[in-house]
Amino acid sequence: IQNVHSPAPAAPAVAPAASPWSLAVTWxxxxxxxxxxxxxxxxxxxxxxxxxxxxxxxxxxxxxxAPETLxxxxxxxxxxxxxxxxxxxxTANGWTAWSASSAEVRTLSVCGDGLRHADEACxxxxxxAND
Numbered sequence: 001i002q003n004v005h006s007p008a009p010a011a012p013a014v015a016p017a018a019s020p021w022s023l024a025v026t027w028x029x030x031x032x033x034x035x036x037x038x039x040x041x042x043x044x045x046x047x048x049x050x051x052x053x054x055x056x057x058x059x060x061x062x063x064x065x066a067p068e069t070l071x072x073x074x075x076x077x078x079x080x081x082x083x084x085x086x087x088x089x090x091t092a093n094g095w096t097a098w099s100a101s102s103a104e105v106r107t108l109s110v111c112g113d114g115l116r117h118a119d120e121a122c123x124x125x126x127x128x129a130n131d
Contacts, residue, residue: 006091011100026071043067043089053082
């Protein structure tokens with residue numbers, strides 16, 4: 001008996017991107033223990049779930065990610081906000097289960113915004129010119 005249910009992808013990896021408002025998310029294709037021979041293991045698209053820190057549901061999803069694309073740039077997040085991600089794949093048999101969630105990762109902080117975040121050595125309350 002062959003496994004006809006597509007396995008879920010592994011949890012995505014997340015890293016801060018070049019912008020303080022962005023995160024870079026990467027993932028790997030689902031790995032079959034014994035893939036079907038009829039092409040049903042072929043990934044047709046991915047969907048990425050975006051979840052804010054402490055939330056029990058996804059804030060949004062990134063839909064229709066091409067099967068050859070195993071990464072996404074998530075932009076327009078608040079400075080120093082924490083996010084986690086999960087991914088699923090669609091095959092000819094439908095959607096896989098969601099992957100486990102990634103670890104929470106924060107966007108970068110910004111010096112000179114008047115807010116002191118744990119990862120910065122600036123914004124001690126001085127004027128922006130002296131921060």
